[in-house]
Amino acid sequence: MSKNKTVRFLNGKVSFLFDRRAIKVFSIAAITAAIIFIISTGIGDMKISPLSVINVLFGGGTQMEQLVVTSLRLPRIIVALMVGMSLAVAGAILQGMIRNPLASPDILGTTGGAAVAVVGFLAFFSDENNALTVSIKWMPLAAFIGAGVIAILVYILAWKNGVSPFRLVLIGIGVSALMQALTTLMMILGPIYRASQANIWITGTVNGTTWDNVKILVPISVILVMIALFMTRDMNIQELGDDIATGVGSHVQRQRIFFLVISAALIGVSVAFAGGIGFVGLMAPHMARRLVGSSFGALLPVSALIGGILVMLADLVGRTLFSPLEVPAGIFTSAIGAPYFIYLLFRTRNS
Amino acid sequence: MMAQAIETKELTLSYGESIIIEEMDLRIPKGKITVFIGGNGCGKSTLLRSIARLLKPKTGSIYLEGTAIANMSTKDVAKQMAILPQSPVAPEGLTVLQLVKQGRYPYQTWLKQWTKEDEKIVNDALKATGIEELKDRAVDSLSGGQRQRAWIAMTLAQDTDIILLDEPTTYLDMAHQIEILDLLFELNEKENRTIVMVLHDLNLACRYAHNIVAIKNKEIFAQGKPEDVINSRLVEKVFEMECEITTDPLFGTPMCIPCGKGRCILKQRVSAHA
Numbered sequence: 001m002s003k004n005k006t007v008r009f010l011n012g013k014v015s016f017l018f019d020r021r022a023i024k025v026f027s028i029a030a031i032t033a034a035i036i037f038i039i040s041t042g043i044g045d046m047k048i049s050p051l052s053v054i055n056v057l058f059g060g061g062t063q064m065e066q067l068v069v070t071s072l073r074l075p076r077i078i079v080a081l082m083v084g085m086s087l088a089v090a091g092a093i094l095q096g097m098i099r100n101p102l103a104s105p106d107i108l109g110t111t112g113g114a115a116v117a118v119v120g121f122l123a124f125f126s127d128e129n130n131a132l133t134v135s136i137k138w139m140p141l142a143a144f145i146g147a148g149v150i151a152i153l154v155y156i157l158a159w160k161n162g163v164s165p166f167r168l169v170l171i172g173i174g175v176s177a178l179m180q181a182l183t184t185l186m187m188i189l190g191p192i193y194r195a196s197q198a199n200i201w202i203t204g205t206v207n208g209t210t211w212d213n214v215k216i217l218v219p220i221s222v223i224l225v226m227i228a229l230f231m232t233r234d235m236n237i238q239e240l241g242d243d244i245a246t247g248v249g250s251h252v253q254r255q256r257i258f259f260l261v262i263s264a265a266l267i268g269v270s271v272a273f274a275g276g277i278g279f280v281g282l283m284a285p286h287m288a289r290r291l292v293g294s295s296f297g298a299l300l301p302v303s304a305l306i307g308g309i310l311v312m313l314a315d316l317v318g319r320t321l322f323s324p325l326e327v328p329a330g331i332f333t334s335a336i337g338a339p340y341f342i343y344l345l346f347r348t349r350n351s
Numbered sequence: 352m353m354a355q356a357i358e359t360k361e362l363t364l365s366y367g368e369s370i371i372i373e374e375m376d377l378r379i380p381k382g383k384i385t386v387f388i389g390g391n392g393c394g395k396s397t398l399l400r401s402i403a404r405l406l407k408p409k410t411g412s413i414y415l416e417g418t419a420i421a422n423m424s425t426k427d428v429a430k431q432m433a434i435l436p437q438s439p440v441a442p443e444g445l446t447v448l449q450l451v452k453q454g455r456y457p458y459q460t461w462l463k464q465w466t467k468e469d470e471k472i473v474n475d476a477l478k479a480t481g482i483e484e485l486k487d488r489a490v491d492s493l494s495g496g497q498r499q500r501a502w503i504a505m506t507l508a509q510d511t512d513i514i515l516l517d518e519p520t521t522y523l524d525m526a527h528q529i530e531i532l533d534l535l536f537e538l539n540e541k542e543n544r545t546i547v548m549v550l551h552d553l554n555l556a557c558r559y560a561h562n563i564v565a566i567k568n569k570e571i572f573a574q575g576k577p578e579d580v581i582n583s584r585l586v587e588k589v590f591e592m593e594c595e596i597t598t599d600p601l602f603g604t605p606m607c608i609p610c611g612k613g614r615c616i617l618k619q620r621v622s623a624h625a
Contacts, residue, residue: 015462016465233461293445
């Protein structure tokens with residue numbers, strides 16, 4: 001059987017070439033994500049069987065079950081899934097654009113920018129009694145603005161007759177370091193109570209997510225991921241290098257800005273609602289690449305699912321392993337992510 | 352007058368302040384193989400890159416079949432002219448088919464990613480370069496010669512009359528160099544495609560080119576059939592090297608034998624000691 005499947009319809013007005021293996025991997029990942037979603041929803045202080053969870057999702061179950069599932073667990077699990085997807089897609093786009101599998105959302109300084117904004121928000125809007133003078137609901141907005149401002153700053157600083165991926169990385173790393181310093185400075189100068197609150201946020205957690213958060217995050221993430229999926233051909237060509245991409249008639253610089261905006265927005269919206277969950281944007285696309293190869297048509301959807309699975313798992317472990325103590329999900333993604341990163345460095349050392 | 356595939360008028364190229372090519376009027380004939388030669392840093396690659404619109408000219412203009420490239424949409428240019436830059440790198444795990452397919456980029460839309468025509472032209476490109484069997488292999492797992500064939504297949508899939516290649520034989524061993532050049536020659540013969548390339552090896556340039564452009568001091572030093580333009584005076588001026596020119600015993604094209612010191616160095620050393 002051929003490795004690829006040709007699909008043509010409407011008299012040849014629509015035509016695609018699918019990789020059979022990618023379709024298989026995508027289906028398995030989608031089913032896995034669904035299973036984890038349901039199991040995770042059932043696990044916690046009150047255990048609910050997967051079948052009952054499905055029952056509740058379709059409006060059945062006892063009142064108690066409904067309360068636990070819809071009010072307490074669903075929002076955070078949906079956010080975990082969405083944040084994982086967004087970070088993974090952003091990471092995949094950046095890795096392709098920078099043409100380096102070790103690139104990750106953190107190196108653009110976006111996460112750092114969001115962290116500064118959040119710490120700044122907590123410091124500036126506290127009164128003498130350490131009470132916030134504005135609603136905490138505005139914190140995601142601050143994070144999003146921080147991420148956006150830094151993404152634009154990095155882009156402007158990297159500009160020199162167009163933006164080369166190499167300059168982008170160097171400037172990004174520099175700005176990230178600066179952001180980290182600013183974050184630390186503000187945490188030391190600010191009230192101690194705020195410092196620990198900020199710290200949990202910086203580590204990344206989906207604890208305390210509300211339906212209001214879900215209502216903002218889900219449409220933004222879904223739309224951005226859809227746009228990214230429409231651009232996979234352009235990402236493929238850009239990954240062959242600027243010369244080849246220009247040679248086949250692609251608008252390299254124009255598309256690069258577009259990819260940056262999409263990935264910065266995906267990172268910004270994730271960071272805004274779940275803090276700095278680390279390493280997902282690095283790991284998920286990399287795992288996907290090993291499973292389905294480098295073609296973005298397959299890579300993006302599979303990365304997204306793996307990213308969602310990773311963050312849902314990290315959240316599940318974080319809230320059950322040391323129960324009743326809650327450990328932020330970001331700790332677990334970093335706990336797997338950091339060794340994985342070292343393994344990657346070790347593996348590429350010989351090539 | 353013979354039809355021109357590419358023409359430059361008063362073309363000046365620069366990197367920052369330093370001028371690389373100055374007010375060059377170049378004509379590249381249609382349906383022929385043209386090879387740029389010259390010493391390191393003479394600007395032959397820069398010239399090729401500017402023709403391929405990878406580098407913006409400082410002043411002057413470039414015409415593609417009579418139309419100024421600056422006035423054409425980049426996709427329309429891509430349908431007439433393909434470029435294979437020097438030593439391109441494919442992402443890890445990308446298969447040959449996935450690579451070659453991307454040559455169809457200027458013809459595709461999101462809904463039309465794999466038309467019957469795309470399929471036919473990609474298959475033809477794989478066949479012409481002899482890598483049909485390798486289409487599901489990862490590009491980075493291939494040998495140097497096979498990899499270069501895959502990239503050439505990609506430029507063929509672009510289905511253009513003109514193909515530009517920047518040193519297509521760099522990093523290849525002698526056998527693979529010949530293999531690639533034979534392939535390009537055949538493409539020119541059979542399909543009448545215009546081929547423009549930069550080559551380092553003067554003898555291979557003489558063998559495969561219909562038209563040689565020697566570049567020196569920011570301008571064209573000489574242009575024409577290898578038999579007409581290659582002589583020891585040209586090599587001395589363009590490459591700053593003494594040589595003798597003989598005839599290639601197989602093809603009758605000019606062949607350059609560098610003088611240099613060679614084993615004389617040994618004798619000199621002996622006499623210095625004596």
